[in-house]
Amino acid sequence: MQLPNFDTLRDLAEQQPEELEALRQRHIAALITRSNPASQRRLKGLQFQIDGLRQRHRHPLAACIKISSLMKQSARDLLAELHASSAPHRASKSAAIVPFNTRK
Incomplete structure (x- = not known):
């Protein structure tokens, strides 16, 4: 669905505002329908x-x-969400150290 040119839209706004509104709603619905279902x-x-x-x-x-x-x-x-998710995670101040026994 292609949007009419500016002159056509201006004429609709001046002479048939209800038709312009219907056109706007159709285009929005089509855009949403074409978008990712999620x-x-x-x-x-x-x-x-x-x-x-x-x-x-x-x-x-x-x-x-x-x-x-x-x-x-x-x-x-x-932007706040992006900054929060990319902030470095702070390590805890204490941790248990588990030695690996590599000798058999």
């Missing part, structure tokens, strides 16, 4: 959050700012 549930949840923000903030710029904040927080969370 990621689809998470993507649907994320789209649910985005749609909720768009409904609460009717002004497009306000919705854009809120969605951008959501994306930034998600990126910060991911």
Whole structure:
């Protein structure tokens, strides 16, 4: 499914906003369907959050700012997880030493 060009999208926004919304929903659904099956549930949840923000903030710029904040927080969370998982593990301060008997 190919996205129409900018002029077509602009015309839809001005003359048929409900058709533009239906087109947006179709493209999002197709993208999620084509994604890795293991990621689809998470993507649907994320789209649910985005749609909720768009409904609460009717002004497009306000919705854009809120969605951008959501994306930034998600990126910060991911970065924190990456740093936490790559941090060197500290060895315990004491350990039992088990000698190997190599003589027979």
